[in-house]
Amino acid sequence: MSDQYAHFYDSFRWLVPANLNIAVECCHRWAQSTAHARQIAIFFEDEASQREIWTYERLSQTANQLSNGLTRMGVKRGDRVAVVLGQRPENVVAHMAIYSLGAIALPLSNLFGPEALEQRIKDAEARVAIFDDTSSVNVLAALPRCTALKQLIGINVQDERVLHWRSLLIRQPTEFKPVQTKSSDPAILLYTSGTTGAPKGALLPHSVLIGNLPGFVASQNWFPQPGDVFWSPADWAWTGGLMDALLPTLYFGQSIVGTRGRFSAERAFEIMERYRVTNTFLFPTALKMMMKAVPEPHNRYRLVLRAIMSAGESVGETVFSWCQQALNITPNEMFGQTEMNYLVGNSHEKWPAKPGSMGRPYPGHRVAVIDESGQVCAVGEIGDVALNRADIHGHPDPILFLGYWRNEVATTEKFTGDWCRTGDLAKMDAEGYLWYAGRADDVFKSSGYRIGPGEIENCLLEHPAVANVAVVPKPDEERGAVVKAFVVLTGEYQNQAKQAITEALQQHVSTRLAPYEYPKEIEYIAELPMTTTGKIQRRVLRQLEEGRVNPQKAGSRKAKFT
Template identity: 40%
Template structure:
């Protein structure tokens, strides 16, 4: 008799049971503050300073006072509140305060320049902005008027029209969360813009509830005693916010916050060791950078209990490296800003395979369909599609009904991502539809070639695109960022082409190799292949 498959058993038993009323503020803050106000919610680590603990009770008080101040200035249900802050207690308080008002939290990455910031503030019609000194400096560089923006709060003291966050908290005031429907709009996250202008993906409050089953599964029965969570991902990204911060706080598990402007791979090891992080969400690009740290500083003395990665395909090299260096197998997750955490690995449940993302998370129906909407045969490439409705599925693109409608076909959300499913039901991500290269009749996903190039000792990062070619339709062109100490040359370019040809196939090797100082990345660490194609 065959052994029971624990993942399949979970999938078959699973049923969504969403409450009739739900508040994110209550779920990630107030319920813990009422039970144990001194319970630690956040541990903030700034360079050269000791850890600073923030309790659930302190978060509740700060968010109540901030919500009261915003309410006095007319912010209410459905208004957009932009949160332009680094990781820290102030960012969490701003999210909780926004939820108290049943307004719509609109997190923005602090790495955004003035044009990116201006676009999102104008497009969202944000009525309030909570930011810091660096954010105010960026705001001063915005040339275009922002007529909807009426209230600005600065966590670094009053400046110009900006109100002092500390003074607002000292003034006090209280706004208790009002639980609405889990389908009420609560969060708007802008897409990363890898395939076109960013769009505001509007989510209901239920998006948090929709992430919890997958989060618990990929973090091996989370929570457990002693758990402590951390991610280097910006909390303005769905990965940082929904893949770690909000689910951990929901479960009452402290989160380490690091208000760093730039990811430091050696510093990541030191932070994990110093704070005792047990559960981490680390994007693939960050894992690749950590794997390049040499010496004893590139290996944890105290192992992680759980490790998750998402944002782009995880390389097989990172898959093999993580258990030895970090002490835990890396569970890969797939999703989009519009519909996240729907495919995953879970090594503890036996769902783990190098080169494959994983299988559908219980509660989500995911398939690979062809252009006619039919299920693809095992091994046949097609488009990843997610069945509607789904708790993690977005409500709409902000004020773009036509773009929203274009994402749905016959009850499925189309992702534009290409993949195949093998005989065991594992999904292998190939690339975005517009990233797939057509060469001499072959359809080639860039990820396999990028993974192969990354195995070469001279390569730090690589990106692959299709270059128009009159004979082959397209040829494979690689853009390579070298490791320190390696020098670009024609011979190295030929060596890299041979390296791929010998390890993959004769139709996949790059016929052109260009060396670059740095590859274009989004604030979430994804390659912007469009920028490389446009430069051709």
């Protein structure tokens, strides 16, 4: 395969119209096309395997009904509307209706408890909340302290304070003229996952839809191809589900599968087989589970999968090799964050994918590794991955967020000159590939050595005893810190002697990595603390270790481990 990267990167030019509306681009324009109106937009399957099919025409008409209903409620341009619905067609309807009004969508996970919902709804001063029976208890519990919240719309919710979804829509016309919005107008208020601290609301403009496309197309091996169907278990309330799956699929007028229910490896394979899924975004955590549960999937399932994108954590060489051997697909790793998504990644059919690498900057994005002063680091030097406000041709990058919601200090701190810092550490090699070194908060020193958790975790994952793992520093008076691993065991090892497993794992790492990298201590737990986006919360584990050494410092923090 020839390396075509330089051609694509150097020749790329942004074409962002002055006026842009996500609902028009992802829904209404397709519904107005006679040839496309009855194209399937959404395949939906719930926990009980009840299924629905939504065409672009149905999606557009239902969104128009909701737009009319929200208008009568007094929702106007710039107002925030909370959407707590998970993967279901009504979630997409809500987004399209909100964008059509020029209002701002506030996507929230239906896994959030009352405090998490209250924090975000209250901070955003949302006027309306749309939710279903899955999240109703938590939404209603948060209601008393969300004083700006005036209207509640519920699906299968029996409460006198809640207007039923169907009752609202049935009285509304199916025609609505979308408000004209600029590409720079705010469209989405996405709160960060809280991996490294308190969540902040990243305000995204309509232009991020265009900004995500080069990376999406490349990471999905030049999506769309005829007959492409997309599925991802990623929650549509997060960047991964919304910007890496749902919106770009609809932008291209293709079909996406929406599913409800707890993720399992077997069900993931069943979904991909049943709907003939060609393209997917799977977190490394999901891929690890699938690899462990079904090591030889083609013996059990008829798959037509042609592209896998993965992000959130490093895939690692073990999972990378399994995808190639068991699925006959080279996974395209991608890197981005809520504030600026789809920055770096691979597209192995156009340029070589290096196992373990984050990839190269996608066309349209000027990405560099910078030091504390904002200077570009030398090849091989670890620094902060950052995005410049302008691409290599001097044009504004449409993927960049507008700022943190009502938090000018945090917005200012995010930038060093024209560089927007991600807070993720990496090094760039001579060919422009980036190699992840961890979050700035995750990297630590032991006996003077700088250690990132990723390499050690990937090494441990190669061992058949390890289902999942997180590496953090354990405070140590002599060394400053020692390497500690929290390990989730695979089923066949759960009843075996822990001391013997520990010695085997330590030996496994010490023979493969540097002597200072092997875990001096290993603790076995039932599950790792994860964000709802599938990222390991190493911060929680670090705090746990700090609290064990200094209980007063830990305060009231508690961890749920068994």
